[in-house]
Amino acid sequence: MKAKYFISVIGGSKASAADLRIAEEVGGELARAGAAVVCGGLGGVMEAACKGAADAGGLTIGILPGEHRESANPYVQIPIVTGLGFTRNSIVAKSGQAVIAIGGSYGxxxxxxxxxxxxxxxxxxxxxxxxxxxxxxDFILRVDNAREAVRLAIARIEEKAE
Amino acid sequence: MKAKYFISVIGGSKASAADLRIAEEVGGELARAGAAVVCGGLGGVMEAACKGAADAGGLTIGILPGEHRESANPYVQIPIVTGLGFTRNSIVAKSGQAVIAIGGSYGxxxxxxxxxxxxxxxxxxxxxxxxxxxxxxDFILRVDNAREAVRLAIARIEEKAE
Amino acid sequence: MKAKYFISVIGGSKASAADLRIAEEVGGELARAGAAVVCGGLGGVMEAACKGAADAGGLTIGILPGEHRESANPYVQIPIVTGLGFTRNSIVAKSGQAVIAIGGSYGxxxxxxxxxxxxxxxxxxxxxxxxxxxxxxDFILRVDNAREAVRLAIARIEEKAE
Amino acid sequence: MKAKYFISVIGGSKASAADLRIAEEVGGELARAGAAVVCGGLGGVMEAACKGAADAGGLTIGILPGEHRESANPYVQIPIVTGLGFTRNSIVAKSGQAVIAIGGSYGxxxxxxxxxxxxxxxxxxxxxxxxxxxxxxDFILRVDNAREAVRLAIARIEEKAE
Incomplete structure (x- = not known):
């Protein structure tokens, strides 16, 4: 039941069609690699990543800003109810062993x-x-596709573990 | 993969042998009822509840106070890294649909x-x-054994859902 | 400008007339003793304590749950905007060197x-x-009037400082 | 006692001599404009801004990451003890009506x-x-001296109030 890795996927709740497509692919690649998706639990990039992961049999964790588990997108399997508003963003980031950012705004x-x-x-x-x-x-490791993003995230986690 | 219920188990990181035995039983009962264990992720009652759940094939979530996932007890499957210290207690409580308290101190x-x-x-x-x-x-629903605690927690969740 | 002490006053946003009267007296006593009032910044006991302090020339700090400084009661001089909801309660408590509780509910x-x-x-x-x-x-030091509450709070702070 | 404005000053706890000089000037300008300094309460830019403000008779508020008020720099008049670690950064930002950033790293x-x-x-x-x-x-309003930074911060606050 323990996921092999925990990787955060971050990006806007409002996102372009291209962002959503990539996010869903990232979710699928993570699931196939044995990595759980950690995210903010809401819509847009978060929902697309969860859908991609869930469809591929993966594990999805949503760190919610509000007070109600019902606010999670339908693909979140593990809702964490923080009530912290956007301050929960720090938990979204640090609950992953690596972070994949797709587009996004100030959050x-x-x-x-x-x-x-x-x-x-x-x-x-x-x-x-x-x-x-x-x-x-540039401290961000930039890639242009989902497969490369997941490959690189896992490679960095493995390097650190050595 | 989605647990049927999420139920928080709270109690001290230092606990009596009796508390630990009950906590492990509560974890096992929760797992058999399809409920994920939500807890603070550390030792004592938290670890005993996670052990009981994991041994029975259940799901365990640890909302950690510190900055490192390695601080989780070995039976936590889903570590959430908050970095909030004891302020994470509010998240432990509200991420469950019901709370089972076993002994415990100020936390x-x-x-x-x-x-x-x-x-x-x-x-x-x-x-x-x-x-x-x-x-x-008394607003606490008091019971004296693990089976009754889990039965009552789930009954209350089901009542609210109706 | 530095207050001699920082003392938290806690109690309900809905409170009885007796609670409100006592809270206002506590605020006044704190101000006269050179202690700043730390509170949750909203109405009820919080507002009464701030009013009592402000009227006596004291300093008032409101640790607000919401996202807007405008939610502070009119006697808060220093609004702290947390956006954490009720999770801000831990900050209210620990930003004082002692805590005076008047009535109150789960918060x-x-x-x-x-x-x-x-x-x-x-x-x-x-x-x-x-x-x-x-x-x-009983770990709570129980008193029945404002003067005694403030005297005892300061005595305990001074003991610890020695 | 109520400050006319609350303005956050942010920047590294490790900072260059030039940053520190500017931060101290910003603190002084804020004090002269009737604005309280809100900051993270520790060293470097935070301490320099508090020193500048305190020396000019201003008000200084330190939103501390740790559990102890003693960790505040000596120029903090109002220490807020959060225990939230770096997650307190969201409170530092939103407790100001405007933010002045000087150098700085990831925080x-x-x-x-x-x-x-x-x-x-x-x-x-x-x-x-x-x-x-x-x-x-560029969404950051860029200036190259303390006086202009404070002037611009206050102008923006006043515009919003209209």
């Missing part, structure tokens, strides 16, 4: 930041670009 | 309070006694 | 629990009664 | 994100650069 930006605070690898598909004053290097 | 008291804030039934086995000034009635 | 119960988790003294005026299984002793 | 990035989630203006001095996929416009 996704906060999750990227929290992933890095916790030292987690962030894989990005067409998501935020950012740089610190003194650093030119 | 357990906070979880009982949060369960009631969220309107969740609290079943107690030899746990805190308390009364509000103006109320004589 | 107050959670704050009493968090005060004790943090090892803070709890002074109670006609509030929750509770006992752990194995302990007969 | 600062999370606070910028939370400021925007709450719709607050972000004024930046030599801080993170970022852009969403679909947007070219």
């Amino acid at each position: 996704t930006l906060s999750e990227i930041a929290y992933a890095r605070i916790s030292g987690l690898p962030v894989i990005g598909i067409d998501t935020w670009k950012m740089s610190r004053r003194s650093e030119e290097a | 357990t008291l906070s979880e009982i309070a949060y369960a009631r804030i969220s309107g969740l039934p609290v079943i107690g086995i030899d746990t805190w006694k308390m009364s509000r000034r103006s109320e004589e009635a | 107050t119960l959670s704050e009493i629990a968090y005060a004790r988790i943090s090892g803070l003294p709890v002074i109670g005026i006609d509030t929750w009664k509770m006992s752990r299984r194995s302990e007969e002793a | 600062t990035l999370s606070e910028i994100a939370y400021a925007r989630i709450s719709g607050l203006p972000v004024i930046g001095i030599d801080t993170w650069k970022m852009s969403r996929r679909s947007e070219e416009a």
